[in-house]
Amino acid sequence: MASKKEKRNIKIDERCDALYNVITSISDIYHDSNTDQKSYIETMIGAALWYIPKPLDAWTNHISLKLLKAFHPKSKVENPRISEEHVYPRKLAARMLLTKDDLSPELLKESFYNKFSRLHYITPEENRTAQQFQRVNIFNNPEEVYVKAGITLILIDPKDLSDIKNRKAFVIEKYIETYIE
Numbered sequence: 001m002a003s004k005k006e007k008r009n010i011k012i013d014e015r016c017d018a019l020y021n022v023i024t025s026i027s028d029i030y031h032d033s034n035t036d037q038k039s040y041i042e043t044m045i046g047a048a049l050w051y052i053p054k055p056l057d058a059w060t061n062h063i064s065l066k067l068l069k070a071f072h073p074k075s076k077v078e079n080p081r082i083s084e085e086h087v088y089p090r091k092l093a094a095r096m097l098l099t100k101d102d103l104s105p106e107l108l109k110e111s112f113y114n115k116f117s118r119l120h121y122i123t124p125e126e127n128r129t130a131q132q133f134q135r136v137n138i139f140n141n142p143e144e145v146y147v148k149a150g151i152t153l154i155l156i157d158p159k160d161l162s163d164i165k166n167r168k169a170f171v172i173e174k175y176i177e178t179y180i181e
Helices: 004-031 035-050 065-070 090-098 105-116 124-131 142-149 158-165 169-178
Strands: 059-064 083-086 119-122 153-155
Touching: 004 035, 004 090, 004 105, 035 090, 059 065, 059 158, 065 119, 065 153, 065 169, 083 124, 090 105, 119 124, 124 142, 158 169
Parallel strands: 059 119
Antiparallel strands: 059 153, 083 119
């Protein structure tokens, strides 16, 4: 019997194969389109990427310092919310796939698993701030986005996430002490 992870990966692979077929079938249309049409096609492919299930290990184990502090029981945030922030914006990911001359099903899957599905946890406000630096025409690299948006990402032990969500001060303080601003 297949495990949960194996079943999810099969579904991801099947969706990636379908997306690959769509991309190759519209490649000529995309390349012959004007700027507005290309943007629209990128939006469609980006949405298709969004609807591929995330791998169980999509989270990078990074959260923002602001999010960590929001979960501290002494913070003034009553119900902190976590926003999943994709390292690569989906429209940019779509453009990268649509303009890749040597795209193959394997390369699409590798790109999805290792790049396009990856995410960090940040606050919803930070997510909105980051979006302005993730536009296709100004995006250079993920690290630059976080610097420009003033987001400090910290690496946490994934085993501590539950305690952080449960607002256990001693766990949160252990990280805050390490990453004092």
